[in-house]
Amino acid sequence: xxxxxxxxxxxxxxxxxxxxxxxxxxxxxxxxxxxxxxxxxxxxxxxxxxxxxxxxxxxxxxxxxxxxxxxxxxxxxxxxxxxxxxx
Amino acid sequence: xxxxxxxxxxxxxxxxxxxxxxxxxxxxxxxxxxxxxxxxxxxxxxxxxxxxxxxxxxxxxxxxxxxxxxxxxxxxxxxxxxxxxxxxxxxxxxxxxxxxxxxxxxxxxxxxxxxxxxxxxxxxxxxxxxxxxxxxxxxxxxxxxxxxxxxxxxxxxxxxxxxxxxxxxxxxxxxxxxxxxxxxxxxxxxxxxxxxx
Numbered sequence: 154x155x156x157x158x159x160x161x162x163x164x165x166x167x168x169x170x171x172x173x174x175x176x177x178x179x180x181x182x183x184x185x186x187x188x189x190x191x192x193x194x195x196x197x198x199x200x201x202x203x204x205x206x207x208x209x210x211x212x213x214x215x216x217x218x219x220x221x222x223x224x225x226x227x228x229x230x231x232x233x234x235x236x237x238x239x240x
Numbered sequence: 241x242x243x244x245x246x247x248x249x250x251x252x253x254x255x256x257x258x259x260x261x262x263x264x265x266x267x268x269x270x271x272x273x274x275x276x277x278x279x280x281x282x283x284x285x286x287x288x289x290x291x292x293x294x295x296x297x298x299x300x301x302x303x304x305x306x307x308x309x310x311x312x313x314x315x316x317x318x319x320x321x322x323x324x325x326x327x328x329x330x331x332x333x334x335x336x337x338x339x340x341x342x343x344x345x346x347x348x349x350x351x352x353x354x355x356x357x358x359x360x361x362x363x364x365x366x367x368x369x370x371x372x373x374x375x376x377x378x379x380x381x382x383x384x385x386x387x388x389x390x391x392x393x394x395x396x397x398x399x400x401x402x403x404x405x406x407x408x409x410x411x412x413x414x415x416x417x418x419x420x421x422x423x424x425x426x427x428x429x430x431x432x433x434x435x436x437x
Contacts, residue, residue, distance in 0.1 A: 162350050166419065193354065194354060197354055197356075200355065201358075201359045202422050204359055205426065208371055208375060212371070212375070224264050227281050230281075230285070231259055231263065234289075235288070235289075
């Protein structure tokens with residue numbers, strides 16, 4: 154009975170990731186909420202999972218703006234080189 | 241002779257189209273793997289030139305993007321090999337599965353309880369700067385194919401459907417990989433934090 158109703162922490166952590174990518178069915182959603190309402194370890198996992206997403210996003214955005222134009226220039230150098238090449 | 245000339249021009253224009261489509265991600269991948277921007281540009285450029293040379297043998301059943309990445313990855317491996325380094329320090333997929341399974345007890349509960357202090361503090365500016373380095377270091381232990389997925393998602397902002405399609409994954413495969421990867425990165429960042437304090 155217990156296992157039918159309650160997810161293990163491993164399963165709950167899986168669903169936390171599934172939700173972000175594929176979404177959850179309404180049953181999964183309810184069972185995950187239930188688990189999270191009672192389990193501070195999984196709440197802590199959810200927190201760190203979100204934090205990892207945010208850290209990646211932050212790094213990405215800081216880098217992205219600067220590099221797009223540079224890479225475009227490199228691509229144009231390749232295209233010039235391509236035009237001149239004859240083999 | 242005339243049609244040979246035409247064929248060559250045609251090939252060049254195909255490669256130019258591929259450069260428009262794929263140059264950015266190939267270059268970023270090279271830079272990520274090599275950390276040297278000049279070398280990354282050279283190898284990316286060489287990749288397209290090699291593709292031009294080999295284009296007549298290219299089989300249309302494989303995707304251009306996949307093919308270009310194969311050429312580039314071979315060049316990256318060759319580069320490290322020429323320096324006497326073996327680039328592959330990453331774990332195999334089964335090792336990473338075992339490792340992350342090991343974060344749970346027999347009941348599939350967490351072995352480490354509660355929130356690690358790493359996640360509760362606000363980042364100082366210095367730690368913020370370290371973060372990129374730390375995340376990249378941790379990422380290097382991920383299996384090659386998984387690192388590619390993480391890279392596509394976070395650094396190239398690709399949509400789920402595109403990531404699944406390009407990497408030959410079902411949606412379920414994809415979130416399962418993300419789950420294992422998150423577990424591993426969480427553990428890795430906490431370990432780095434613990435060693436410093």
